[in-house]
Amino acid sequence: MPHPIVAIIGRPNVGKSTLFNRLVGKRLALVDNRPGVTRDRREGDASLLGLDFRIIDTAGYEDEDPDSLPGRMRRQTESAVQGADVALFMIDARTGLTPLDEEIARWLRAAETPVILVANKAEGRAGEAGMLDALSLGMGDPVALSAEHGEGVVELFEALRPLVEAAEAAADVEDADAPDAPLKLAVVGRPNAGKSTLINRMLGQDRLITGPEAGITRDSIATDWAWQGRPVRLIDTAGMRKRARVQEKLERLAVADALHAIDFAEVVILLLDATKGLEGQDLRIADNVLKEGRALIIALNKWDVAEDASRLFNGVKAALEEGLSQARGIPVLTVSAITGKGIDTLLKVAFETRDSWSRRVSTGALNRWFERAMEANPPPAPGGKRIKPRYLTQINSRPPSFALFGTRVDLLPDSYKRYLINGIRREFDFGAVPVRLMLRAAKNPFDKQA
Template identity: 75%
Template sequence: MPLPTVAIIGRPNVGKSTLFNRLVGKRLALVDDQPGVTRDRREGEASLIGLEFKIIDTAGFEDEDAATLPGRMRVQTEAAVRDADVALFMIDARAGIVPLDEEIARWLRVTQVPIVLVANKAEGRGGESGFYQAMALGLGDPIGLSAEHGEGMADLFDALRPLIEREGDAEPEIDPDSPDAPLKLAIVGRPNAGKSTLINKLLDQDRLITGPEAGITRDSIAIDWTWTDGEGRDRAVRLIDTAGMRKRAKVQDKLEKLAVADALHAVDFAEVVVLLLDATRGVEVQDLKIADRTLQEGRALIVALNKWDVAENASSLFNGVKAALDEGLSQLKGVPLLTVSAATGKGLDTLIQVGFETREAWGRRVSTGALNRWFERAMEANPPPAPGGKRIKPRYITQMNSRPPTFAMFGTRVDLLPESYKRYLINGLRKQFEFGAVPVRLMLRPSSNPYDKA
């Protein structure tokens, strides 16, 4: 049974993201004193005194033309409320009721969604006036709370419980290492590469705000989706949209710094990362830096050339990008390079299919017996060197972890092996066990026996 959904709505800067972060128990949403930080709706799993539900943080509701960026943000907020089981309407108790609060209240009264009125920043005497003013909105008595300090959470629980508590058992949890677990797929790249447009095309809806303005996306937005593969099977995917990442020297604005940090955090928790390039601009140094950061974190990487439908000199462009990737990512050759169009949908099914295949390789485990049979052949074909006349004697190898595949090699003086020989072993592992272009790590564990000089 899916979790019930609660959407937080209100004008800008009343504390919606602060309450969202408190309910999910993490600083997922960006928070700042300036209004309008949140743009897309962001989802998280909330827990309130044992009450479990999905919480949605929305953009501040503004009265603007639908063609403007604030107007497109409002459309997303309205959609979140329509799809929710409950709407938390938040006002700022210290600021009191303003005309925009009254407009939102009028709109909410004609919706079919149950409303819980919340007066935030109600701690102390400064919030008393606004708290009592909220009663005139016609949405029942408000709940006074402080999202920042955690006050009033018990009252919020009492208001939400009868509206969202459901009978029946919760869905069994899926092992994150299981092939049936959702594929965590993060889309990263420079601003205006088409990340949000690509996700909207996959979902077949305007779920994320898009437009000609660079840097629209700020929060990393995770969206659960079901993809049907070529064999008709439904596969769970968690799509993660991220803020565009420019060169560090160009990032001066505080909010942009927070957004980029949030995007990098999303990479750390993804399984497969899609680096989206703009085919009309080719590959740039910043793209290679993003790719290198992804690989250093041990994530599986796919590179996708977007806007392929309008690319010029396609064959030479593709070959040029491939050569630049091979040179710039010398530590890992053969990263999948795909061509897609977020505008037309071309290549998107292939992208998701490759994502699942890449995750399978990224999470693969190899038996110790198979590993050591390969290991013996590798030693015979190319014995390790003897730097300074000191004999290096590898003894055996085992897999320590997957996701990414990580191996440990034990033996005498193995810590003296040169990097070239480590690369020989890693490349052999990758080829023999079909790891493809996912990161493979090899740890060297020299003998701890001081008498082992063999």
């Protein structure tokens, strides 16, 4: 899904390109103290405290003949704003309002695009008068900013976040009517666990070479397929052995390819040989999947010939609980690649797991739960310093990622982070998919870049 679009608009030389460069993290736009340096729209991928969007740097808005160069530049700017989800209207707090600022404001009030008023160059006393003047534009309180020094970016984030999230939610509604995207499903495991046999059984044909010899599959092989009318891209991978056994160059390349397949996948099935149980290498593979942020399912293959099945199943679950404490409750299913038993259930769970991995939670629901969680277990005060969390927001999905904002939240101990992550997972039914939590203390995150 494409990111929401944010356009920066304002008269020439108010600092639009400086803010653009700061948000994209690169010097993509020319910056000079002469007006009119930017003539064409520039676009880049921006990230502000984990909030991702597409940013457009527009030419300075000038009151000129429509057929002149400045007039054509203005048409480009108007087009950019009409196609944007949010407009940042920038004024110069040191210079104060000009008649052109007031004209731009009148035009923006008539447009349908939501507008955030930004007063740039607001650092120090020199910008105070311009901040007060900005209230007369009727666009609410301006966000005080210094694009050059990176001041005010937290306030800009707080103003942008609800509008960007609303644009994302609207896009999600549109996407809901589109055909399902293929489920990217990788099958990984130790050599000879039956990965290729399982995929052949799913496909109903001998698409992949199989045999009793370990390591027949050398490459990760992707196959497009459909299960009950839903598209799937199946990825069979080379067997992942212990590092000490990976001697041949060819096998080293195969393992590297399997790791790449994990990165490509949405859901990863770790296939175990039920006749051999769970080994340390299986836990290392599972840990790698979770560190890459992919959803994980454990499948016990050759279940039709397993001995003492109940004891084996409970033993595998207990070992997973102990060895993968960061993701308790990972689905453990039984299958037989030879007979096909359990495969439909496996695929049903894979689709459900992807849904959880892709889920977004509204900021309102998240913070209602967060307030209850803090009342039930208030954050500690290490060294007598009180930690003051302010709010929680989801900054990404696939995997679900959240940011906690507040004063000194970077001092929260790991135990309290685990308390919040486990609570989010339970409350919003994320199951065992990886959930990430970033701590954003109230400080200037661009100090090192300024």
